Amino acid sequence: MRTVAIPTTGSKGMEDMLFGHFGKAPTFTLVNLETGGLTIIDNTSDHMGGEGSPPELIRSVGADTVATGHLGAKAAERCGELGITVLCGASGTVRDVLEQLRSGMLSAPSPATMCKHQH
Secondary structure, three states, rough: OOEEEEEEOOOOOOEEEEEOOOOHHHHHEEEEOOOEEEEEEEEOOOOHHOOOOOOOHHHOOOOOOEEEOOEOOOHHHHHHHOOOEEEEEEOOOHHHHHHHHOOOOOOOOOHHEEEEOOO
């Protein structure tokens, strides 16, 4: 795990809030866990009128891990196909999510962390 992508509400960096719907997040906050570097990218995926899936977007910018509250089965499957590790159960700010990640509080997708609505 080197670079984690966190679906976020905007561009407030470490104080930004986790966005509740992975694919519809306005932004993704990327954190390089080795250097501490932080980058914020707009969600330009097909979910937002652009091209490519959200997992393809975050993979294209070098993320190898997603930390989120929950996500749909298709997104989890596509992440797996692209070699992206998915960790669920996150909440709060980017800072909170990173602490949850470091302390081992996040886990692989399960029926409890999958979205229940149609995608």
